[in-house]
Every structure is written in C-alpha cells, then in structure tokens.
Amino acid sequence: INIDNVDINNIFKTAIDKINFTGCSLDSRVIKKGNIFFAYKGKKNNGNQYIAEAKKNGAILAIVERKNLKVKIPQIKVKNAHSALIKLAKYSRLKSSAKIIAITGSVGKTSTKDAFAHILKQEKKIFTARKSFNNLFGVPLEILNMPKNTKIGIFELGMNHRNELTKLVEILKPQIGVILNIDYVHGGNFNDIKDIARAKAEIINSKFPVNTIILNKDCNHFKMISDKAKKVKIEKIITYSMNKKANLTYCSHTKKNSNLVVEVTLNKEKIIKYKINSINDYLIGNTMAIIASLEATGLNINLIKNLKNLKLTEGRGDIIKFKKFNKIIELHNHSYNSSPISLFSGLSVFLKISNKKNLIIIGDMNELGNKSEYYHLKVLKFLSKNNNDNHLMVGKIFYKYKNRFISEKINFFQNVNHLNDKISDLIKFHNRIFIKGSNSIDLQKTVNFIESNLVN
Secondary structure: OOOOHHHHHHHHOOOOOOOOOOEEEOOHHHOOOOEEEEEOEOOOOEHHHHHHHHHHOOOOEEEEOOOOOOOOOOEEEOOOHHHHHHHHHHHHHHHOOOEEEEEEOOOOHHHHHHHHHHHOOOOOOEEEOOOOOOOOOHHHHHHHHOOOOOOEEEEEOOOOOOOHHHHHHHHHOOOEEEEOOOOOOOHHHOOOHHHHHHHHHHHOOOOOOOOEEEEEOOOOOHHHHHHHHHHOOOOEEEEEEOOOOOOEEEEEEEEEOOEEEEEEEEOOOEEEEEEEOOOOHHHHHHHHHHHHHHHHHOOOHHHHHHHHHOOOOOOOOEEEEEEEOOEEEEEEEEOOOOOHHHHHHHHHHHHHOOOOOEEEEEEOOOOOHHHHHHHHHHHHHHHHOOOOOEEEEEOHHHHOOOOOOOEOOEEEEOOHHHHHHHHHHHHOOOOEEEEEOOHHHOOHHHHHHHHHHHHO
16 A cells, blocks of 8 residues: 555654555454554444454554553554544545546445446556445545555545535545435435535535536536536536436437446447446436546546446345245345435336336435435325335334324334344245335345345
8 A cells, every 4th residue: 555654654753663554444353464453432332442353363553542552563542543544544645646536426326436346347556445435434544445556546425414525525635526416315414405415516626626527417406516616617527417418418228138228429429338237227327427437537438338247236226036935036125225316216117117016125214304204204105106016114214104004005114123024924925026225224134134034
C-alpha cells in the first residue's frame, strides 16, 4: 500500500522500524498478515479488547486509544483511532496518482460499483472498494487498502445526513463523480427529496472539484444539481437518460431468456449494444452510468459487453432456482436493504413474470423519518389490490398495521424468526418467491434458511 514506516513516523512522531504494510483493518477477525489494526472504541465494541486477536491473525502494527502492554506488537497511542484513520487516509491519497471514480445515489451504488469492477477485472491496476464500504469509516479504510500502483480506483459514497459527502470528498478527492439517482432513501434526517438532492450534490465541491461529473438526467432535481456543476465550473458534464436528450441516450431493450439486450447511443452517433445478465430493467440506467464512466476515464466503452457474464451481488436481485415439492421454485433475492423506489422497481419487474403462484416477502423499510407511515401504508395498499399472490410482511413497522389489513392474502410477522417457523409450509404452494427488506430486518437469514432446509 502507499503507506510505509517513514510515513507513519512523520505523521505520528514515532520511530517504527522498517515494515512492509499490506493493508489496514478495523476488524480483528479479518486481519491479514502485514496489516495495520485500528483499535477504535465504538458504541458497541472497543477495539482495544481485540489487539491480541489482531496480532494473532497477522497484524504488525496497532493504532490504539489505550496501549495493551501484554501484547507484544508495536502500538501507537492516539486520542481517537477514527481520526487517525482519516488522517492516514488523506496522506495516502495525496501520495497516489490514481484516477478516482466516486459513485453516489439513493439506490444502486454497490451493485453499480461491483458491475464496474466485473467488466474491468481483466484490466490491470484497477482497484474497487469492498462491499458497501461507503461511509466515514469505510472510505478512508479502502483508500489505505488501495495498492500504490493503482491507476483507477472505484469507490462508492453514501450518506444519511448533510455534510457527510462533503467530508468524504475531502478525504477521497475523486476526479470523476457519478450521481445515479435521487429519491427518498435514508430520509430520516431530511425534510424532503430536495433536501436529499442538495446533500447528494455535495459530491460537487468547489474546494475539491471533480474534473468530470456524470449525471442521470431523469433523476429528481437534475436541474439544481446541473446548475451547481456549472457554477462550480466542472470541466466536463456527461449526462445519460432513459427518455430525454443526453450525451448517452437509451434506445431500446428486449428480454432474451434471462438476459436483457440493451441498445444505447453515445453523442448521437455511436450505437452500443450489450447484454445484462438479469431481467431487472431498472438496472439499465446504472449500466449507462458505467458507460459514461468508461468514456470519462478513456477506457474502451466496449468493455460494457462483459456485463453478459456478470453474476449479481448476493441480495441485489440474484435468482436462486431449486427443485422441491416436485416443481422448480425461483427465489428472487433482493434482501440487501430496501427503500420505496427500490422496492417498487423490484416488484414491478417481478410481477411482470407472475404466474399467479407468487409468494411475496417484504420487510420494513427503515430510515424514512416522518414519511415512514406514508410509505409503509402505500406498500400495503398496493399489495392489497394484488389478489393473485400471497404476501408476508415482516418487522415491527408493518406489524402495527395488521388489524387494518385483514386478508387471507396478507400475513404479518414480527421478525424473521417468526417468519422462518412458517416459511417451509408456505413455500409448498408457490413457484416464485420475492424477498426484500431493510438490512436490519435480516431477511438474508430467511434466504439462508430456505437454502439450508430446502435447496440442499
């Protein structure tokens, strides 16, 4: 990585001997040989309790808030390990010559980043941040884990309050910014969608401006965001759209087996045709953002054709097929998080392939603030009109409304454990299953239960 013992000594005024660092971690369980361990004291766990485990797993330096003299490993005492992490990440970023792409938006950040990584996997010196490491802990951690010879780095930036993206941009200093969409997600700390749009637009920062901003022309408050980009004098603005004039414009798509065949035009002249290994047409816009990013980085835009081999990230629309009860059952797994826009988008695609034997499992949508009741009731009213399918609502929010929606087609469960006790019997009568809910509801546990007890 970009950091060595000389850097450590300069920053923290220490005298650490020469060490070859291989990465950094906040989690002692996933430490690798040669890693730096940041022993951060959080609300639930105190990293100082895991210094010995970190050393056992390969850590060769610990940055701590309190030294543990019983563990024989070099330790640097700091006032706040998180602040030290950010400080070191900023230093590492300044040393790097990598071109950084930062992806933000209300939904689709991780799957877009992962799809981008997939199409570039044969390219050299490309780095992609892991999982959903997109906050003030994850982003600096991944900057530190980015190899020193990286040419292009792909990161995602998340936020749930104002000024968070401003701080992330200051740390990451991306040259290319992407805003996928704006909707009422993580809305608990915001008044309305316009408020969220302003927060997402913080990726356009006059102090640390990107060279290129890629904007979805169909998103809410596009004009406000575009005007800000012009005011900050961003060198290049690339737009894409499903139904408006833009630099990258959607033409058509057709469904072929389990794929979508998509056609778009770039700058009104170049036609790009490619396959998406999914039937979820709401992914098309995100793939257009990837094409725009390829154009912005000077990479071959035909790399987008590698999407035909993409395996969707678990919990983001992947389909699990298995034979049980003398029939083939399809499980459409959208269990990784939920919001009004992503839920209705996923349901829309799923219901188009309905064979009137669907089991629809939906968990609470969290972080909706004062709009929570409105959106949960909207879901229930929509489903109450869908008489073809059976609906299982999971979580404390939905459970509050069980006496308002009394129907043989809608059943309520307080939690996943309550659901899993009944799920095997319910699956017998259905050919397709749709699962989606916020992470805290843990519907992935239901997916795992089905796979363990029915698939295998």
